[in-house]
Amino acid sequence: MRAPAPPYRGEGPPALWHVSEDPTISRFAPHFVPTALTDEPLVWAVDTRHLPLYWFPRDCPRCTFWAGSRTTDADLRTFLGEQRDLRVHVVEDGWLDHVGEARLYLYRLPVESFSEDREVAGYWVSRATVDPLELVEIDDLVGLHSAAGIVLRATPNLWPLWDEVVGSTLEFSGIRLRNALGRPQPREP
Numbered sequence: 001m002r003a004p005a006p007p008y009r010g011e012g013p014p015a016l017w018h019v020s021e022d023p024t025i026s027r028f029a030p031h032f033v034p035t036a037l038t039d040e041p042l043v044w045a046v047d048t049r050h051l052p053l054y055w056f057p058r059d060c061p062r063c064t065f066w067a068g069s070r071t072t073d074a075d076l077r078t079f080l081g082e083q084r085d086l087r088v089h090v091v092e093d094g095w096l097d098h099v100g101e102a103r104l105y106l107y108r109l110p111v112e113s114f115s116e117d118r119e120v121a122g123y124w125v126s127r128a129t130v131d132p133l134e135l136v137e138i139d140d141l142v143g144l145h146s147a148a149g150i151v152l153r154a155t156p157n158l159w160p161l162w163d164e165v166v167g168s169t170l171e172f173s174g175i176r177l178r179n180a181l182g183r184p185q186p187r188e189p
Contacts, residue, residue, distance in 0.1 A: 003068035003171045004121040005050055006085045008148040016045040016114055016124050018107040019054035023137065025107060029129045043126040045109050050122030052150055053173055055141045056091070057102045061180035063090045063162045068171040075168045088151045090161060092181060096142075096154045103139045107132040120173075159183040 018028060030041035046054060053064055066087045067076055080086045091099060109130050117123035138144060145152040155161055158180045165172045 002119075002121050003070075005053075005064075005066050005087055005171070007049065008052060008087060008150055010148055012048055015048050016109045016111050017048065017051050017054075018043075018045055018109060018132070019051070020105050020107065021058055021103070023105045023135065025105075025132065027129060027131050028107070028109065030127055040127075043109075043114075043128070043130055045114060045124040045126070047122050047124060050173075051106070052087070052089070052145070052148060053122070053175060055089075055104070055138070055144055056175075057095075057098050057104075059176055059179050060091055060095045060098060061158055061174075061176045061178070062095075063158050063165060063172070063174055063177075064088065065165050065170045065172040068169075071169045071171070075170055079165070079168065079170055086151060087149075088153065089145065090153045090155055090158065092158055093154045093156050094181075099152075100140075100142050102141055103137065104141070106136040106138060108134040108136070157181050157184055 018025075028043045030043050032039060032041050033044065056062055064087065065079060067080055067084045076082055076084060080088065110133055113126040113128040113130060114124040115126075117125055142152060158177065162174060162177065
């Protein structure tokens with residue numbers, strides 16, 4: 001399993017969440033997710049520590065990274081300015097306004113039927129239908145990142161950075177990368 005992300009300012013107590021742009025969900029039923037590593041219908045949740053990975057509009061591609069126990073000093077210096085507890089979230093320039101304008105709804109879910117995903121820290125699955133316990137509305141996602149001490153950056157194209165991060169010793173998460181701009185073509189000499 002990948003190392004979990006470091007804590008963030010104002011993290012709050014442990015809980016499980018589903019993030020949506022839809023404020024009207026009353027029940028979560030197991031369903032098939034095409035991008036999952038399993039074809040089993042499940043209800044997916046993210047824990048509080050990893051909730052900031054979803055402080056974005058649903059379709060927004062993003063590259064997120066942080067240091068883990070195996071992260072080298074060289075990678076720490078290159079990507080995180082030698083700050084071992086720093087988290088960085090990067091979107092493409094064209095998505096930054098969407099992030100600033102988004103309104104999200106966080107559904108707190110009961111933990112009883114969930115178990116932690118074996119592949120990725122912070123993800124939880126349930127085989128049972130669950131009803132949310134609480135609905136929290138959030139906006140000003142740029143300000144939320146800042147208040148949490150999470151660096152939010154923009155870049156013209158995610159792929160060059162993503163390739164560097166994946167090739168490094170960092171821990172990382174890439175979400176909705178299929179919605180990123182195309183990979184830049186190498187320049188002719």
